[in-house]
Amino acid sequence: MAFSMPEFGHRHILGIAGMPPYDITTILDKADEYVELNREASGKSDLLAGRTVINLFFENSTRTLTSFELAAKRLGADTINMTVATSSVKKGETLIDTAMTLNAMHPDFLVVRHQESGAVELLSQKVNCAVLNGGDGAHEHPTQALLDALTIRRRLGKIEGLTVAICGDIAHSRVARSNIHLLSAMGAQVRVIAPPTLLPSGIEEMGCTAYTDMREGLKDADIVMMLRLQMERMQGQFVPSIREYYHFYGLTYEKLGVAKPEALVMHPGPMNRGVEIGSELADDINRSAILDQVELGVAVRMACLDLLHNVWQREEHSKGKPDGDATGTEG
Amino acid sequence: MKTTIVKNVRIIDPATNTDLAPEKDSGLIAKNGMITAVGKGALKDIKEDGAVVIDGAGLILAPGLVDMRVTVGEPGMAHKETLATGSAAAAAGGVTSMVCLPTTDPVIEDVAGLEFIARKAREIRGTKFYAYAAATKGLGGKDLTEYGLLAEAGALAFTDGAKAIGDAAVMRRALSYAAQFNRLIIQHPEEPSLAGSGHMNGGETATRLGLKGIPRLAEVMMIERDLRLVEMTGARYHAGHISTAQSVEAIRQAKARGLPVSCDTAPHYFALSEFDVGDYRTFAKVSPPLRTDEDREAIIDGIADGTIDAIASDHMPEDQDSKRQPFAQAAIGVIGVETMLPIALELVHKERIDLIPLIAAMTSRPADLLGLPAGRLAVGSAADFILIDHQRAWKIEAQQLKSKAKNSAFDKRPVQGWVERTVIDGRTVYERATDLRAVA
Numbered sequence: 001m002a003f004s005m006p007e008f009g010h011r012h013i014l015g016i017a018g019m020p021p022y023d024i025t026t027i028l029d030k031a032d033e034y035v036e037l038n039r040e041a042s043g044k045s046d047l048l049a050g051r052t053v054i055n056l057f058f059e060n061s062t063r064t065l066t067s068f069e070l071a072a073k074r075l076g077a078d079t080i081n082m083t084v085a086t087s088s089v090k091k092g093e094t095l096i097d098t099a100m101t102l103n104a105m106h107p108d109f110l111v112v113r114h115q116e117s118g119a120v121e122l123l124s125q126k127v128n129c130a131v132l133n134g135g136d137g138a139h140e141h142p143t144q145a146l147l148d149a150l151t152i153r154r155r156l157g158k159i160e161g162l163t164v165a166i167c168g169d170i171a172h173s174r175v176a177r178s179n180i181h182l183l184s185a186m187g188a189q190v191r192v193i194a195p196p197t198l199l200p201s202g203i204e205e206m207g208c209t210a211y212t213d214m215r216e217g218l219k220d221a222d223i224v225m226m227l228r229l230q231m232e233r234m235q236g237q238f239v240p241s242i243r244e245y246y247h248f249y250g251l252t253y254e255k256l257g258v259a260k261p262e263a264l265v266m267h268p269g270p271m272n273r274g275v276e277i278g279s280e281l282a283d284d285i286n287r288s289a290i291l292d293q294v295e296l297g298v299a300v301r302m303a304c305l306d307l308l309h310n311v312w313q314r315e316e317h318s319k320g321k322p323d324g325d326a327t328g329t330e331g
Numbered sequence: 332m333k334t335t336i337v338k339n340v341r342i343i344d345p346a347t348n349t350d351l352a353p354e355k356d357s358g359l360i361a362k363n364g365m366i367t368a369v370g371k372g373a374l375k376d377i378k379e380d381g382a383v384v385i386d387g388a389g390l391i392l393a394p395g396l397v398d399m400r401v402t403v404g405e406p407g408m409a410h411k412e413t414l415a416t417g418s419a420a421a422a423a424g425g426v427t428s429m430v431c432l433p434t435t436d437p438v439i440e441d442v443a444g445l446e447f448i449a450r451k452a453r454e455i456r457g458t459k460f461y462a463y464a465a466a467t468k469g470l471g472g473k474d475l476t477e478y479g480l481l482a483e484a485g486a487l488a489f490t491d492g493a494k495a496i497g498d499a500a501v502m503r504r505a506l507s508y509a510a511q512f513n514r515l516i517i518q519h520p521e522e523p524s525l526a527g528s529g530h531m532n533g534g535e536t537a538t539r540l541g542l543k544g545i546p547r548l549a550e551v552m553m554i555e556r557d558l559r560l561v562e563m564t565g566a567r568y569h570a571g572h573i574s575t576a577q578s579v580e581a582i583r584q585a586k587a588r589g590l591p592v593s594c595d596t597a598p599h600y601f602a603l604s605e606f607d608v609g610d611y612r613t614f615a616k617v618s619p620p621l622r623t624d625e626d627r628e629a630i631i632d633g634i635a636d637g638t639i640d641a642i643a644s645d646h647m648p649e650d651q652d653s654k655r656q657p658f659a660q661a662a663i664g665v666i667g668v669e670t671m672l673p674i675a676l677e678l679v680h681k682e683r684i685d686l687i688p689l690i691a692a693m694t695s696r697p698a699d700l701l702g703l704p705a706g707r708l709a710v711g712s713a714a715d716f717i718l719i720d721h722q723r724a725w726k727i728e729a730q731q732l733k734s735k736a737k738n739s740a741f742d743k744r745p746v747q748g749w750v751e752r753t754v755i756d757g758r759t760v761y762e763r764a765t766d767l768r769a770v771a
Binding site for chain 2: 196
């Protein structure tokens, strides 16, 4: 007798922590379908026709915002981008005010990026629509981890059993945290590599092994995931200089030599060439999967919107409400 | 290079707990700058033809001293001391390796600064110079210097010299980052906001003299904070020139708990006290300040039981203009590289400590802390050794010292014991018998 996976039941996608492996697989499988759609000339569906997606970004972003916007548009939704100048926002009360204001406009999806960890979850408690975390502080960036996982799965055919080294500014990275949760849940061995000043205490308790020596950490790795040095998040100085950082933690062919011969290089972007990664290596299409990640990001976000849409639709049905309300009528 | 033979000598090597009375066939042979034989039977079958033979009768042969805390005037303050005059003073004091603080102008915080010291040392061919690099840029206490690149270029450890790293977050980062390269962070243990702008030890003397005091608590408070950070980071930490009884006790307990901590003190903290400030004597103005007699006693106990790992001179040359000032405005620091040994030997003559542990605190122990190949009489190691007449009575005359600066706190002090000869890489770089300026 075959077991079927439980239906995707999340009303929001706020993080990877606590997400069961079968839900992750559901998203990745769905994303796989959208990869093909995206490659078609028209590349559009009308699944979300009449639905509204608000991209609410309290922090600057180019690729994540564009990726979410494209994903929504390819599914036929109307999108509105709101970038909120951080300097004019008072924390706490204003965030809730913003949420209430937006809620009154009845969007179907809110994609939120915020500079404070936990802000997106707080906002999700105040609105009547699906919330997607586009990155909150140093907490989570779930769609990035999902697109990384999809990249790995499509390139290497699996995630389980692989050794993934995440290297760089672990302390300030929500990408690292989401990836540690996701990859270890899916059966990969996760290592984090950083100077001791950028390794947050207790990181190993999240289910990874920490290294301060890059060569030790990269040894026999299948995947090398580089992270950006997030100077803008650092209060005070965590590494003495870019020059020193690159010397010890910049990915070069020489350091990559200790990883597996076919090891894949990844980077969530934006890259700082000559800081965390050597330029030739970043551009080496045989080793680097960086552009794959960008491409698959759109598919993953489409999958997330699709699955969340399903959940909310089911909920509306079960409440006996007609499909769509103030935002328009479906179909 | 000629062979050098030392015979008829008592040999002390704390690294191996050796104390050999003079006897036939016992001695030391150096060839090509290295020790090729030492100890019992070393001179058996040796031919003295063409060799430099040193008769060590009545003398002690010991490893050359390793002074782990020295301020030099170069670059930037050559009018106070040059590396050449510092080297001459060190040789006369029996110091064969010394480690310079980065508190120069410019501060030693880049590879070029380290290379400058190394190049000068090669030119001088005297006492061996090593250097620390600044722990934070410009000694500003905020931004870390490039520990990795500096360690690769030879920085032995990182310190802001006579400035404390006061910000706990910076100290935490400094410790954890330095641990990566197995280097010590050497702290000037003084809580800056509590020390304020004090000029001498806080207490009755300071009050009487009308000078702003620095409470003793400022030192132990900083050490205790740092010990918590050591516990957190697992990094190696060294408290420089400790001066109070409470500090000794804090380090003692930390060591008992197995923390990777060490400390040193300077001769003035066990030979002088706040009373030596006397009548606003600026040559007794040091940082941390001279403390009470009770502290002085505790420092001696700390050396005797090994809590204090090393004795360093904390040599800090100052010109007359800087010292001839009202006490509060006068520069801080005393010279000491040349007088470290005789002042330390007072502790042996007063039977407060045995000779071997005392010499260890100035040779093998600082060398081991810093990972220096020095401070021991081992076959195959550099022939850096000294001959000491430890009974010789004399009086320190600051004007006779070889330092360019004369700010000694021990001027006119009667002492017992001096260095007769200093040999570095097999070459005699100082010999009392031919030193016309030596004090008889």
